[in-house]
Amino acid sequence: MYKFTRNTKIICICMMLFGIISLVYGFISANKNQYSDLEIRQAVKQMYNEYKSDKKKYNDDVSQSVKSKDASYDNHSGSESNEYEYASLFKKIENKFGCKLDYDKKKNAHGLEDIIYVTQHYFHVKKQRPWSSLFLSNIFFLMISLAALVWLAVQYISQSGWSVYLLRIPQAISSFLPIGGVVMVFLIITSALHWHYTFHWMDEALTYEFVDEASLDTEYPKYSHEMSEGMIDNSKFDKIITGKTSYLNIPFYLIRTFIYLLGWCIAAFLLRKFSLKEDIEGGLKWHNRMFTLSAIFIVFAAITTSTGAWDWIMSIDTHWFSTLFGWYSFASFFVSACAVIAIITIYLKYNDYLPEVNENHMHDFGRYLLAFSIFWTYTWFSQYLLIWYANIPEEVTYYVIRFEHYHILIIIALILNFVNPMLLIQDRAAKRLKGQVLFVAILILIGHYIDVYVMIMPGTVGTHWHIGLVEIGTFIGYIGLFTYVVLSSLSRVPLVQKNHPLILESKHHHI
Amino acid sequence: MSQEKIIYALYDDDHNILEAVKKIRNAGHQIHDVYSPFPIHGLDHALGLKYSRLAICSFLYGLMGFICALLLMWYIMIYDWPMDIGGKPSFSLNENLPSFIPVTFEMTVFFAAHLMVITFLVRCGLYPGSDSKSPDPRTTDDKFLMEIHTKDDDKKLKKIKDLIKKTGAIEINEKNN
Numbered sequence: 001m002y003k004f005t006r007n008t009k010i011i012c013i014c015m016m017l018f019g020i021i022s023l024v025y026g027f028i029s030a031n032k033n034q035y036s037d038l039e040i041r042q043a044v045k046q047m048y049n050e051y052k053s054d055k056k057k058y059n060d061d062v063s064q065s066v067k068s069k070d071a072s073y074d075n076h077s078g079s080e081s082n083e084y085e086y087a088s089l090f091k092k093i094e095n096k097f098g099c100k101l102d103y104d105k106k107k108n109a110h111g112l113e114d115i116i117y118v119t120q121h122y123f124h125v126k127k128q129r130p131w132s133s134l135f136l137s138n139i140f141f142l143m144i145s146l147a148a149l150v151w152l153a154v155q156y157i158s159q160s161g162w163s164v165y166l167l168r169i170p171q172a173i174s175s176f177l178p179i180g181g182v183v184m185v186f187l188i189i190t191s192a193l194h195w196h197y198t199f200h201w202m203d204e205a206l207t208y209e210f211v212d213e214a215s216l217d218t219e220y221p222k223y224s225h226e227m228s229e230g231m232i233d234n235s236k237f238d239k240i241i242t243g244k245t246s247y248l249n250i251p252f253y254l255i256r257t258f259i260y261l262l263g264w265c266i267a268a269f270l271l272r273k274f275s276l277k278e279d280i281e282g283g284l285k286w287h288n289r290m291f292t293l294s295a296i297f298i299v300f301a302a303i304t305t306s307t308g309a310w311d312w313i314m315s316i317d318t319h320w321f322s323t324l325f326g327w328y329s330f331a332s333f334f335v336s337a338c339a340v341i342a343i344i345t346i347y348l349k350y351n352d353y354l355p356e357v358n359e360n361h362m363h364d365f366g367r368y369l370l371a372f373s374i375f376w377t378y379t380w381f382s383q384y385l386l387i388w389y390a391n392i393p394e395e396v397t398y399y400v401i402r403f404e405h406y407h408i409l410i411i412i413a414l415i416l417n418f419v420n421p422m423l424l425i426q427d428r429a430a431k432r433l434k435g436q437v438l439f440v441a442i443l444i445l446i447g448h449y450i451d452v453y454v455m456i457m458p459g460t461v462g463t464h465w466h467i468g469l470v471e472i473g474t475f476i477g478y479i480g481l482f483t484y485v486v487l488s489s490l491s492r493v494p495l496v497q498k499n500h501p502l503i504l505e506s507k508h509h510h511i
Numbered sequence: 512m513s514q515e516k517i518i519y520a521l522y523d524d525d526h527n528i529l530e531a532v533k534k535i536r537n538a539g540h541q542i543h544d545v546y547s548p549f550p551i552h553g554l555d556h557a558l559g560l561k562y563s564r565l566a567i568c569s570f571l572y573g574l575m576g577f578i579c580a581l582l583l584m585w586y587i588m589i590y591d592w593p594m595d596i597g598g599k600p601s602f603s604l605n606e607n608l609p610s611f612i613p614v615t616f617e618m619t620v621f622f623a624a625h626l627m628v629i630t631f632l633v634r635c636g637l638y639p640g641s642d643s644k645s646p647d648p649r650t651t652d653d654k655f656l657m658e659i660h661t662k663d664d665d666k667k668l669k670k671i672k673d674l675i676k677k678t679g680a681i682e683i684n685e686k687n688n
Contacts, residue, residue: 165592389597500682510553 002353004491012484019477026130026470033098034127037120038219044093044116045217050062051089086115093119097345099126101415102463113235124197125464131196132460133471135187137478139312140336140452142180143305145482147330147337148173149268152296161505164363165356168495169344171275173337174268175489176482181261186259192250198460201248201318206238240319240394248315256311260304267297275497282499313452316459320398322387328379329455335417336448337373339441342369344486346438353495359432360509366431369440373421376448377414401458405465409454449475450453514687516668517543519646520657520675521682525551528655531678532557535659538674543660546650565634569627577624580615660688 084107086325094101097119105118120335152170191199205211208223211234215222222233241248270293278286306326314325322328342365348354387395400411420443457465495498497503512573522528529551532542542558545551585604588594588611593602632638650656657675661668672683 074681381609381612385612388609393600426570 015480022473580618
């Protein structure tokens with residue numbers, strides 16, 4: 001039996017408190033100096049009209065001065081630097097709202113609707129930051145607990161003997177699934193209610209071709225598929241997203257989310273229940289049931305991890321798609337899960353639990369980490385190489401924003417996730433050292449957090465990304481929550497499945 | 512100084528020979544080699560063999576292949592005859608690196624694998640036309656042979672032989688070296 005000591009509990013709770021404080025701070029600072037869409041719309045429209053009338057007056061002056069052949073006046077035409085259209089208007093907007101708009105977006109703005117969109121976008125992104133960091137941490141730990149469950153199922157399907165002493169650990173990790181799932185559903189529902197903008201496609205304004213001109217300045221403009229009187233073209237209309245509505249619509253999306261989460265939670269619950277029954281009754285009956293259940297679960301997980309990755313991560317960059325994405329993101333989560341299982345095992349070893357687990361088991365953890373780190377790099381690079389080489393605009397946008405604004409993080413992630421295990425646990429002796437496996441596992445976990453960061457942030461906060469108190473604080477808070485849930489779940493049941501038929505193989509494991 | 516003698520002990524079970532190796536080494540005798548038709552788990556440890564340094568060689572060969580591949584790609588694709596493939600005419604190694612990585616990977620594996628096998632064969636003295644080193648052809652079928660080199664006198668020799676007999680050897684032969 002593992003005892004969840006008071007000190008560990010206090011550390012976990014402190015981490016959780018820190019996470020809550022930094023998240024609350026994030027929400028407060030994001031909502032400071034915040035303007036509603038309608039306010040921005042009205043203010044920008046007014047400024048735009050002033051700008052237009054000024055420009056008209058100015059142009060009249062210029063044409064008059066041309067008539068009077070005053071060449072010197074013509075040469076120094078005005079105070080405005082004509083770097084791009086509306087440069088002076090944007091300067092006024094930035095001064096008024098105290099914001100800093102994206103250069104690329106300003107440059108590509110043509111007309112009033114674009115200017116309003118660019119200005120609103122800044123405030124959406126500002127509001128989005130704490131939500132994104134919450135979403136990121138939640139999906140990271142949710143998918144780790146799922147991947148740990150897949151790891152457990154793999155041990156059963158492959159009839160692995162070496163890991164029998166460790167099977168309670170992935171079971172305990174999977175007990176985080178319901179909590180992560182609840183937060184996930186909360187985040188999806190709040191996104192559907194437009195509290196935040198994680199899933200851009202949930203805005204129904206994007207799927208209508210026409211809009212009632214008179215209602216544009218109200219809080220809820222009237223959109224329509226049909227052209228009728230008083231209707232104009234909807235500037236927000238997005239043909240690509242409209243084409244995807246048969247899959248990406250809120251009811252179906254919620255149904256899918258519930259199917260995934262329920263399926264995973266039921267599998268986690270049953271696997272744990274069967275293994276506890278096996279502890280009491282012994283025999284092969286429960287083992288065989290777990291084998292069957294694992295086989296069914298693996299098939300379910302194979303499908304749902306792919307579609308889940310599309311729904312929850314790939315749909316953030318709605319225009320873009322990649323057929324490899326499910327594997328790529330799951331490789332990331334699977335190697336993180338291996339790292340977490342290794343970290344918890346080593347933590348237990350340092351606290352004098354699991355006396356039967358020795359350097360041979362560490363060797364296998366080292367192999368798992370190395371093999372799946374290389375697998376992750378392989379999928380990452382396969383996805384990147386094909387898109388880079390083909391250079392098709394609709395695919396390449398995904399990497400353009402990442403390589404322009406996130407290149408430091410990509411390089412750090414590649415070093416931590418590929419070079420680090422490649423060099424540090426390649427050697428046989430290194431794989432057998434507890435300390436070294438622990439060090440590499442922690443670095444891999446950080447590296448994959450950064451990798452998932454690069455998956456999620458460009459589509460939600462774009463160029464305004466930070467790794468500050470909000471992101472790190474939320475991550476630390478989640479580590480505390482996750483550790484608390486996992487260790488308390490671990491402390492409730494015996495640490496070893498004593499009636500597992502292959503337990504002797506694990507005891508005498510020698511490589 | 513007496514002449515060196517070689518004792519061959521034949522076993523018909525891999526478990527027996529593993530136990531025998533442990534016992535004989537515990538008794539303080541040096542075992543020269545063991546011949547077996549298949550790898551026996553734990554035998555290298557029981558024989559007290561040092562861990563192979565072949566892996567280090569392999570890593571260095573891989574590194575060599577990596578550098579060779581990059582140099583090759585740089586020379587043929589960038590320096591000697593710049594090529595515009597797939598609309599990427601930047602003519603620099605850095606910017607075209609992704610397209611060279613598959614080749615670099617293959618060359619790394621190629622160098623590491625082939626040179627490692629060659630190193631292994633050279634280290635074992637296996638080359639085309641070399642004689643078989645196995646003293647007993649039955650070890651290629653289903654028997655296991657232990658080879659002990661000793662310079663001891665007849666009395667001690669008998670002791671070793673008794674010990675071997677106790678461990679379950681089915682046949683013991685002696686040869687002058």
